[in-house]
Structures are given as structure tokens and as C-alpha cells.
Amino acid sequence: HDIPGLGGDFQPAELSHNAKVVIERRIAKRNEQGDAVETPDEVFRRVARNLAEAELRFGGTEQDRAAAEESFYRLMASLDFLPNSPTLVNAGRELQQLSACFVLPVPDSIEGIFEAIKQTAIIHKSGGGTGFSFSRLRPANAKVKSTMGVASGPVSFMKVFDAATEAIKQGGTRRGANMGILRVDHPDIDEFIEMKADMTTLTNFNISVAVTEAFMKALEAGTTYDIIDPQTGQPVAKRDAREVWEKMVRNAWKNGDPGVIFIDRINASRANPVPKRGPVESTNPCGEQPLYPHDSCNLGSINLKHFTKGEPGAKTVDFERLRTTVWRAVHLLDNVIEMNQYPIPEIAEVSHAIRRIGLGVMGWADMLIDLRIPYNSEEALRLAREVMSFIQKEADAASEQLARVRGNFPDWADSIYGPKGPEGPRPMRNATRTTIAPTGTLSIIANCSGGIEPVFALAFIRSHYLDKNDPTKRTELTEVNEQFEAVAKAEGFYSEELMRFLAEGGHLSERPEVPKWVKDVFVTAHEISPEWHVRMQAAFQEFTDNAVSKTINFPNSATVDDVRISYELAYRTGCKGITIYRDGSREFQVLKHAEKS
Numbered sequence: 341h342d343i344p345g346l347g348g349d350f351q352p353a354e355l356s357h358n359a360k361v362v363i364e365r366r367i368a369k370r371n372e373q374g375d376a377v378e379t380p381d382e383v384f385r386r387v388a389r390n391l392a393e394a395e396l397r398f399g400g401t402e403q404d405r406a407a408a409e410e411s412f413y414r415l416m417a418s419l420d421f422l423p424n425s426p427t428l429v430n431a432g433r434e435l436q437q438l439s440a441c442f443v444l445p446v447p448d449s450i451e452g453i454f455e456a457i458k459q460t461a462i463i464h465k466s467g468g469g470t471g472f473s474f475s476r477l478r479p480a481n482a483k484v485k486s487t488m489g490v491a492s493g494p495v496s497f498m499k500v501f502d503a504a505t506e507a508i509k510q511g512g513t514r515r516g517a518n519m520g521i522l523r524v525d526h527p528d529i530d531e532f533i534e535m536k537a538d539m540t541t542l543t544n545f546n547i548s549v550a551v552t553e554a555f556m557k558a559l560e561a562g563t564t565y566d567i568i569d570p571q572t573g574q575p576v577a578k579r580d581a582r583e584v585w586e587k588m589v590r591n592a593w594k595n596g597d598p599g600v601i602f603i604d605r606i607n608a609s610r611a612n613p614v615p616k617r618g619p620v621e622s623t624n625p626c627g628e629q630p631l632y633p634h635d636s637c638n639l640g641s642i643n644l645k646h647f648t649k650g651e652p653g654a655k656t657v658d659f660e661r662l663r664t665t666v667w668r669a670v671h672l673l674d675n676v677i678e679m680n681q682y683p684i685p686e687i688a689e690v691s692h693a694i695r696r697i698g699l700g701v702m703g704w705a706d707m708l709i710d711l712r713i714p715y716n717s718e719e720a721l722r723l724a725r726e727v728m729s730f731i732q733k734e735a736d737a738a739s740e741q742l743a744r745v746r747g748n749f750p751d752w753a754d755s756i757y758g759p760k761g762p763e764g765p766r767p768m769r770n771a772t773r774t775t776i777a778p779t780g781t782l783s784i785i786a787n788c789s790g791g792i793e794p795v796f797a798l799a800f801i802r803s804h805y806l807d808k809n810d811p812t813k814r815t816e817l818t819e820v821n822e823q824f825e826a827v828a829k830a831e832g833f834y835s836e837e838l839m840r841f842l843a844e845g846g847h848l849s850e851r852p853e854v855p856k857w858v859k860d861v862f863v864t865a866h867e868i869s870p871e872w873h874v875r876m877q878a879a880f881q882e883f884t885d886n887a888v889s890k891t892i893n894f895p896n897s898a899t900v901d902d903v904r905i906s907y908e909l910a911y912r913t914g915c916k917g918i919t920i921y922r923d924g925s926r927e928f929q930v931l932k933h934a935e936k937s
């Protein structure tokens with residue numbers, strides 16, 4: 341039957357082999373033997389039906405509900421858009437916990453700390469990730485009045501959070517992930533910066549230093565800044581900004597941690613839409629989502645690979661279809677908030693009061709390839725701004741339209757969109773609309789490049805297991821990037837030998853038979869300089885309410901200075917934070933690559 345505005349002819353997208361495997365293992369309902377009892381199509385149908393139920397709660401008719409179900413089903417089954425994994429896993433099932441990201445407050449008391457650990461366990465069990473600021477905790481060796489003893493300090497308590505995470509794992513769907521934040525003016529900042537240096541501690545945490553504007557000014561001027569006692573708010577010491585910065589950069593160079601978040605910039609941006617709920621102290625585990633204490637966010641990503649039109653070699657962006665998709669995705673994500681069963685009452689309260697959503701993109705590198713634009717080019721930065729500003733503008737308009745029908749988010753009057761706010765008065769259903777997520781699982785399902793990252797490899801070798809009960813029965817297959825294979829065949833330079841060469845780590849640039857434009861367009865992550873990575877992050881950040889997930893890749897030979905230059909460039913170009921990774925700098929890199937591919 342025809343659904344108004346949707347047309348009658350719909351074909352679900354063909355799923356790749358890897359997509360089917362990931363859905364079977366991580367998304368679909370399984371029986372006691374661990375076998376999937378839902379097909380991917382049934383997964384999309386279950387999620388669509390569940391999320392469409394919200395229509396009835398908003399006074400919609402059965403017809404509205406059916407139309408929403410069909411619209412949501414098609415969004416997902418076409419692989420044009422996917423909501424974050426927890427929504428795919430839990431919607432329409434017992435748990436009904438639909439969010440990927442949470443931030444929990446950590447107060448300066450034993451009761452408070454262990455309450456936060458308990459809440460973390462509840463969230464991890466349901467497939468969510470957690471972020472924390474440990475900045476309120478008194479430093480190590482400070483006095484503890486009630487016992488006349490001394491405090492253990494944030495670094496030591498973080499290890500307890502880590503151990504709890506390790507013990508819980510995540511009900512077979514995913515392992516718990518955490519973000520740990522400490523302000524740069526906390527007395528224990530040195531221990532914090534170095535705490536992941538040996539790579540065996542805190543394996544369930546990413547850590548980032550919350551850097552203030554006062555610190556950045558001192559860094560620029562080459563002066564000192566104040567260290568503040570978190571209990572009194574009073575300065576207790578002075579530190580040389582350049583010395584502390586050097587320590588951060590050197591540790592990041594060594595093994596990727598700590599990253600940095602520019603905390604005052606975050607709080608002065610659209611990521612802090614209801615100042616009375618804040619300030620923002622932390623982000624979610626992968627850094628793209630700044631959140632208030634007890635805040636949560638539902639993410640969803642549009643697959644840009646599907647939004648080009650025209651003949652190969654002369655394609656353009658299909659903005660019309662992108663517009664409709666943004667509107668439907670915002671509608672779907674607003675329904676997610678309604679249908680969500682929040683793991684603890686405080687989180688339900690904040691989430692309903694501000695109705696934060698995070699719509700972003702994946703398949704950006706694939707789109708550039710389709711348009712024949714090298715990732716590391718001014719043209720790519722220009723298009724990034726054009727595409728993301730379009731998505732942001734349309735997401736704002738869609739949320740505004742929803743507000744007219746369903747009402748503003750409850751905290752609206754006190755928000756930046758309210759009568760007295762700098763962007764108001766402007767009707768708004770969702771306090772934030774846009775976030776760019778890593779899309780680790782989603783990009784495998786949609787068979788596209790992750791988030792806004794460049795293509796990682798053009799070909800790789802993957803083991804295929806022939807018998808799931810016997811790991812020795814397997815064959816090694818070379819898998820080739822689809823677009824690359826098509827171009828190689830069309831241009832006449834395809835050969836099995838070339839694909840094997842690339843899969844084994846060879847570079848396209850070494851091959852004389854490959855035309856120059858192909859070498860430029862099919863540039864991979866490690867061939868792109870850190871500067872281009874940062875500038876791409878900044879281009880997307882300019883038009884994203886929340887933040888942007890991006891790893892700035894460095895070759896193994898990069899120096900500490902190179903890392904410093906990138907950190908400073910991220911600040912100058914308006915990024916909300918930065919995370920780097922130097923090739924080969926972590927023991928477990930082999931595993932990480934295997935996970936990615």
C-alpha cells in the first residue's frame with residue numbers, strides 16, 4: 341500500500357557479507373544457543389515499529405503511526421540512515437535502552453563515588469558508554485575529616501571504575517567504554533597525564549585533559565597558570581603552562597593518551613544549550629558528545645555514500661534527497677527519546693528536559709571518492725562545510741517544525757533558544773541536533789567509510805571461517821574497496837597481483853600503471869598529513885552543535901613537535917578537542933586494526 345509522501349516502490353538495500361555477520365552477532369535477537377533468530381530485515385522492522393509507537397503518545401492517529409513506521413523502516417533498510425547500535429539492539433525488546441552515550445557526575449565523597457560506579461555498571465550492562473569528570477575529587481593526600489586519614493585522589497579512584505568495567509563486560513553486545521576527564525588546573529594533573537603510560541592500566545578508558553582558556557592564554561604567553569583546590573575553589577599553586585603542555589603532548593605521542601578537550605570553548609557553544617543544567621564537564625567515551633551530568637544522547641548517522649547522483653566521473657551531491665533524509669532522521673531521533681527506558685531516574689529527567697539528539701554522517705570519504713575529490717584538498721574542505729552546514733540548517737528547521745507540533749523541549753525558556761537567549765526566541769524540539777560519531781558498528785552495517793574518516797585501506801586480507809565451531813577451518817580472502825575495484829576495472833589496471841600488493845601494505849603511489857587522478861582520489865588515512873586531518877575535523881565542527889569524532893593519524897616516524905603542532909592547530913581552527921594516534925605506538929595495534937577491518 342502507498343504511504344503518503346513515500347511512494348509505493350521500495351527495495352531494501354543489499355547487505356554485504358560483513359554487515360550480515362555483524363547484525364547476526366551484535367544486533368539481532370538470539371536464542372539460548374546464541375543463534376540469531378531475526379533477519380536483518382526483521383531487525384529494521386522491529387526498530388521501526390517500536391519507534392513509531394511514539395506517534396500515538398503525541399496524539400497521532402493509527403495512520404500517522406503506520407506512516408512513521410514505514411518511513412523509519414525505509415530509512416534503515418535502504419542503509420541511508422542508521423540510529424546508534426543500542427537503538428538497533430534494544431528497541432522493541434525487554435531492555436529498551438536506546439542511547440549510546442552518558443555522563444555521570446562524580447562527587448567528592450565515598451558514597452557518591454560508589455553510587456557513580458553502580459550507575460556505570462547499570463549503563464554498561466545495557467550497551468551504553470559513560471564519561472566522567474574526576475575534577476571535583478580532592479587531590480591525593482588531602483585530609484579526610486571523618487576518618488582523619490588521607491584521600492586517595494582521582495587517579496586511584498579511576499582504577500576502581502576501570503576494574504568495575506572490566507568485571508562487567510557488556511552482556512555480549514559490547515564491552516564498557518569510558519572517558520575520564522581531569523581539569524588542567526587540578527592538583528593531580530601530572531599523575532593523570534601519565535597514568536596510561538604503561539598501557540596496562542585503565543584499558544577500559546580513554547582519557548582527556550580539560551584545558552581552560554586561562555591555560556591556553558598562559559601557554560601562548562609562556563607564563564604560569566593557577567592550580568585550584570577543588571574543595572575551596574582557591575588557587576594553591578602555580579605551574580608553567582608550557583611544561584604541562586609538553587607533558588601532555590609527549591604522552592600522547594608515546595601512545596595516544598591523553599587527548600585534550602577545550603572545556604571553556606565547549607561551554608560557550610551550542611553544546612551547552614541550557615546553561616542552568618551545566619556546565620559541561622565531560623564528553624562520552626569517544627569524545628564527540630559533550631554532556632551535562634546525568635545527560636544522555638541518542639546518535640544517528642546519515643550514510644553520505646548514498647547521496648550522490650549523476651554519471652560516474654560527473655557526479656554531484658543530491659541535496660534534495662539529503663534534505664528529506666535529515667527531516668525523517670530528526671523525527672526518528674525525537675521518537676527515540678520518547679520510547680527510551682532510561683537506566684536511572686536522574687538521566688530520564690535530564691534527557692526529557694532537554695531532548696538532546698545527535699545527527700551526523702558516515703561514508704564521507706566514500707562520497708568524496710564518488711565525486712573524484714581527494715580527501716586532502718581545499719575542495720574537500722569546501723564541500724565538507726557545504727554539506728554539514730546544509731545538514732545543520734535542515735536539522736534545525738526539522739526540530740523547529742517538530743516543536744510547533746509537539747512543543748518545545750521543556751527547558752526551552754531557560755535555553756539559548758528561549759526568549760532571552762542569544763539564538764532566541766526560536767521554537768526548538770531538541771536542545772542540540774548534530775554530532776559526528778565514529779560509527780564503528782554502523783559503518784560496517786552500511787558498508788561505508790566510518791564517520792568523516794578517510795578510507796583506511798583499499799584492500800586487506802580477511803580470514804573467513806568456514807565452520808563456526810572449528811576455527812582451524814578457514815580461508816584467507818583479499819577484500820577490495822568496492823569503488824576502487826570498479827575504477828580499477830573501468831580504467832583497465834585491475835589485477836589480482838595489485839590487490840594483493842595493496843592488501844599486504846603496499847602503496848598505490850609506487851605503481852606506475854595507476855593514473856595520477858586515481859592515486860589522488862584513493863588516498864588512505866596514513867598518506868594524509870595530520871594537518872589535513874585536523875582541518876577536516878575543524879571544517880565539520882564549524883557546523884556541528886556538539887562535537888566531532890576524529891582520529892588524527894601520524895606515521896610512526898612523527899616527532900613530539902609534530903604532535904604539538906597538531907594540538908595547537910586544533911585549538912586555532914576551532915576544534916572542541918583532539919585525539920591523536922601514532923602508527924605502531926600501542927602494543928595492541930594489531931588487534932585494533934583487526935577490529936576496524
Ligand code: CDP
Pocket residue numbers: 423424425426440441442467468469470514515516517624625626627628639777778779780781782783
Ligand atoms: O556505530 P555505533 O552506533 O555502534 O557506535 P559508534 O558511533 O562507534 O560510537 C558512538 C558512541 O557509542 C561512543 O562515543 C560511545 O559513547 C559509545 N560506545 C560504547 O559505549 N562502547 C563501544 N564499544 C562503542 C561505542
